[in-house]
Amino acid sequence: MNIQLTDKVVFDTVVQLHKNSSILKEEVKKRVYAEHGIKSTVASAEEMKGFERQLRKFESLFQNIQESIGNLEANRVLKRMDDKAYKTAVARMNDEADRLKTEITNLRLKLRGEAEKKQWVDWMDNFGVEIDEKKRLNDEKRQLYLKGLIEKIEAKFNSKTRAHELKIHFQHPIVGDGIKWNDPKKKTLGYKVLKGSKTTSVRVEKRDGRGK
Numbered sequence: 001m002n003i004q005l006t007d008k009v010v011f012d013t014v015v016q017l018h019k020n021s022s023i024l025k026e027e028v029k030k031r032v033y034a035e036h037g038i039k040s041t042v043a044s045a046e047e048m049k050g051f052e053r054q055l056r057k058f059e060s061l062f063q064n065i066q067e068s069i070g071n072l073e074a075n076r077v078l079k080r081m082d083d084k085a086y087k088t089a090v091a092r093m094n095d096e097a098d099r100l101k102t103e104i105t106n107l108r109l110k111l112r113g114e115a116e117k118k119q120w121v122d123w124m125d126n127f128g129v130e131i132d133e134k135k136r137l138n139d140e141k142r143q144l145y146l147k148g149l150i151e152k153i154e155a156k157f158n159s160k161t162r163a164h165e166l167k168i169h170f171q172h173p174i175v176g177d178g179i180k181w182n183d184p185k186k187k188t189l190g191y192k193v194l195k196g197s198k199t200t201s202v203r204v205e206k207r208d209g210r211g212k
Contacts, residue, residue, distance in 0.1 A: 006164065006204050011142060011201050013168065019131050021174040026193050028130065048111070055107040062100040065093050099212055149174075151198075164204040175200045 018024055049151040072089055081089075137145060154167040177196030182189040 002204065006166070007106045009202055010145065010150075010153065010166065010168065014146060015131065015134050017170075017174055017200065018134070018149065020175045021196075022038065022174065022179045022193050023172055023174050051111055055111065058100050058103045058107065062097060062104060065100065069093050069097075083136065107155055155192070158203075161203070162206045166202050166204065169199050170198045170200075173198050192197050 009180075069090055072081065072086055072093070076083065076086040134145060149170055149172070151169040151171050153169070156165055157163075158165050173195040175197040178194045179191045180194055181187055181191045
């Protein structure tokens with residue numbers, strides 16, 4: 001068996017499966033979320049627009065109340081309203097203004113938070129960087145990487161094809177895994193990660209007449 005070729009075939013196979021694995025992508029996603037204090041998924045573009053519409057609505061209402069309070073003050077000065085009625089009306093409006101200020105502050109924080117999340121939650125980029133880094137590992141680190149994913153490798157020689165056939169057993173069911181959306185038409189409802197198989201088979205073709 002050509003050891004150098006076999007090592008390359010195994011490594012390339014594992015890296016490709018790693019790249020396509022939903023289970024391993026999910027692990028990277030969870031780690032990135034944890035590193036940056038993100039406890040939930042990022043709001044969709046539609047949800048962000050909804051937050052912005054709410055913010056504009058509350059800001060407009062707050063501005064109207066401020067103008068109304070100014071009008072009440074003018075009426076009091078012009079003796080068109082007695083002090084008791086003025087105080088009652090202003091108290092009510094101040095309560096509503098305080099409520100709106102709280103809503104406005106919360107929405108501004110939410111929008112800022114979502115914007116900050118978007119800087120970090122492109123976890124697929126992080127995943128892609130990790131895959132690229134695997135390809136640049138030295139021999140020692142490649143072995144450590146493979147040991148972290150592979151449980152064992154079974155090899156046999158096929159006399160008919162004169163090729164070595166390898167059966168790779170993984171620590172996790174990452175072969176052909178995937179995701180299933182809870183509602184394909186509304187992906188904001190999330191998804192489930194589906195397990196795949198723990199094994200895959202590859203062939204190391206012969207290089208010379210002896211099958212080596």
